[in-house]
Amino acid sequence: MADTTETEPMDMMPEPLRARERAERIHADIRSRICMLDYPPGMKLSETALAAELGISRTPIRRVLARLEDEGLVTSVHGVGTMVTNVDYSEMSQVYRLRKELVLLQTVLDPVHPDATFLQRFRALYARSEALKAAPSARDFSLLDQDTFLTLLDLTANAPLRTMAERLYFRTARIWLQQVTGSQIDLMQEIDIYARELQDLLGALELGDLDAVGHIRRGHISMSFARMRV
Amino acid sequence: MADTTETEPMDMMPEPLRARERAERIHADIRSRICMLDYPPGMKLSETALAAELGISRTPIRRVLARLEDEGLVTSVHGVGTMVTNVDYSEMSQVYRLRKELVLLQTVLDPVHPDATFLQRFRALYARSEALKAAPSARDFSLLDQDTFLTLLDLTANAPLRTMAERLYFRTARIWLQQVTGSQIDLMQEIDIYARELQDLLGALELGDLDAVGHIRRGHISMSFARMRV
DNA sequence: CCCTCAACTGATGTATACAACATTAGGCGA
């Protein structure tokens, strides 16, 4: 006994999924860069370059890119390359119509009523939206919207619904940023509207009225898409 | 000119996606075998064995298995193997609840009104259900249900909704077959009910009443899950 | 007889060389 082996003593949850966790991080990282337009539509994502950047081989990269292709964020063509997909209006319109319906289901199917911790988290999000008024930033706005979405996702315990809502969100996350950088919508106005929306949601959450939360979000999603000129 | 090269003359759509098409077929094939219980829950799917069986290497097999894992049909563990997932009741319950809602959306979001060709296809499905009464077969029943689902999927043009509905369907396609092979539900009774359901749907389709189609299907899905004793 | 441990086996995960493919630049001839 008393060996000097490097293994953990016992049941320490020694992360038996190192590889998988790494793949998950890479996936979320590339997805974030695409949604933040660091990788703009049409950009070629070279497997070799990504592998070199991350210090690994092409094999795990290819797995991540295949998943991103399944999610509709990139498209690979043999002999040509892997390119970030363009945002097609009619396609985005379909996704938005579906998201409007799914957001209602998120407060109907296996709803999780918000506790004090949740309300605390949401108030922090609202504070960030108010802070954005003083220091407007399209990028910070997008990050706030992403965090808000992920937070509100905890209101449902329906696993497949969570998965699908998340996929659809990241499918459309780019277009708002694309619009505001093209000056087709006004950043300050969007921030003001967003802060008010979070205030609305906070009121409904404090009342524990999840049905109201769903319908308020539905309206926000609908108007957000309507404000875009595509 | 008049070269004897093997290339097609021009714009003949020379299938530039041979590899992709093959992967698609393999994916649908393995998925079918899992849903038909040819690969029962818990069975180990060896990458090496599958590769040898198909006469290719592990690489494209791994891509297919990764997608199947993302769809929740298999699960891979490093050093152990790739196993067909079990059907968990609470999980299936969540999927069924979501499917009940999505089936309504399928006739509301971007509905496609059935034409004569569609009605013809659906009448053929109904004929198959009547034929099953004379020659009951759980496997043929499952195949009919699968074809019916895919046919009715054409009633919506919303691409992301189609994708998600399909994923959820194949997620739950196994449990009926599992129940009927375990004699926990009566095959003849199920066939009778199914034939009547198709008749109901045919009536609504002939009237062009898509709203009725959605609600009829919702009821059928709900009752189908209720009849199961899990 | 039982417990321990170490080697063995077979599985998935990774790295790398090669094949298939599409694009592009440049040379060659009409």
Added chain:
DNA sequence: TCGCCTAATGTTGTATACATCAGTTGAGGG
């Protein structure tokens, strides 16, 4: 000068050897 053909280049897709990991089995010692 124009057009076509060819070679070169860079990409994704595939095959394969190797690394890593988990379960198993069996020998050895108490």
